[in-house]
Amino acid sequence: GQQVMQIPQYQHVQEGEDFTTYCNSSTTLSNIQWYKQRPGGHPVFLIQLVKSGEVKKQKRLTFQFGEAKKNSSLHITATQTTDVGTYFCAGPESSASKIIFGSGTRLSIRP
Amino acid sequence: EAGVAQSPRYKIIEKRQSVAFWCNPISGHATLYWYQQILGQGPKLLIQFQNNGVVDDSQLPKDRFSAERLKGVDSTLKIQPAKLEDSAVYLCASSLVTGSYNEQFFGPGTRLTVL
Numbered sequence: 001g002q003q004v005m006q007i008p009q010y011q012h013v014q015e016g017e018d019f020t021t022y023c024n025s026s027t028t029l030s031n032i033q034w035y036k037q038r039p040g041g042h043p044v045f046l047i048q049l050v051k052s053g054e055v056k057k058q059k060r061l062t063f064q065f066g067e068a069k070k071n072s073s074l075h076i077t078a079t080q081t082t083d084v085g086t087y088f089c090a091g092p093e094s095s096a097s098k099i100i101f102g103s104g105t106r107l108s109i110r111p
Numbered sequence: 112e113a114g115v116a117q118s119p120r121y122k123i124i125e126k127r128q129s130v131a132f133w134c135n136p137i138s139g140h141a142t143l144y145w146y147q148q149i150l151g152q153g154p155k156l157l158i159q160f161q162n163n164g165v166v167d168d169s170q171l172p173k174d175r176f177s178a179e180r181l182k183g184v185d186s187t188l189k190i191q192p193a194k195l196e197d198s199a200v201y202l203c204a205s206s207l208v209t210g211s212y213n214e215q216f217f218g219p220g221t222r223l224t225v226l
Contacts, residue, residue, distance in 0.1 A: 044217070
């Protein structure tokens with residue numbers, strides 16, 4: 001079946017350093033969504049990318065959708081302690097409306 | 112705008128017992144999802160409703176799990192009998208309509224521990 005994989009599984013950075021998580025799908029995606037889950041919390045929608053090669057920015061966060069629409073990345077510039085949490089990508093299963101979540105990248109930060 | 116409500120927030124049961132979770136989605140949201148999130152993993156879709164009809168339940172262990180959304184609003188998820196591997200957080204989410212382009216709003220989840 002379709003798989004959505006994320007790397008790395010964990011990342012521990014010094015506050016102020018940059019952070020990147022990568023998402024790869026075994027099939028072409030019509031769109032991809034990113035969610036953030038704080039420790040003990042629930043996933044919260046961050047953004048959706050639809051177009052091939054699309055790049056979107058939210059303050060220090062930059063999201064990119066690959067040209068082949070099979071991969072995506074989230075880059076955080078100059079991390080802050082508020083960025084702590086697990087970042088999930090999620091994409092639709094083939095032509096269905098069902099969303100498949102990646103395994104997530106857990107970000108921890110040294111103050 | 113009120114968010115997705117879930118109860119209880121925590122539940123501890125012994126294996127072979129039964130348990131039920133309740134979810135009230137955001138008002139006006141036609142689509143409701145139940146996810147299982149095991150520690151360290153991403154949410155796994157168990158069942159998806161569009162109004163009171165099932166859109167997808169391909170990953171629902173139907174021999175022990177059941178879910179309903181009778182009036183197209185709130186929903187219940189039941190496990191009977193529970194197994195140790197059912198220990199997880201059960202997340203309910205809703206979206207305005209069905210479709211992969213729709214943002215999902217998640218509730219706080221119910222943390223289930225099966226002893």
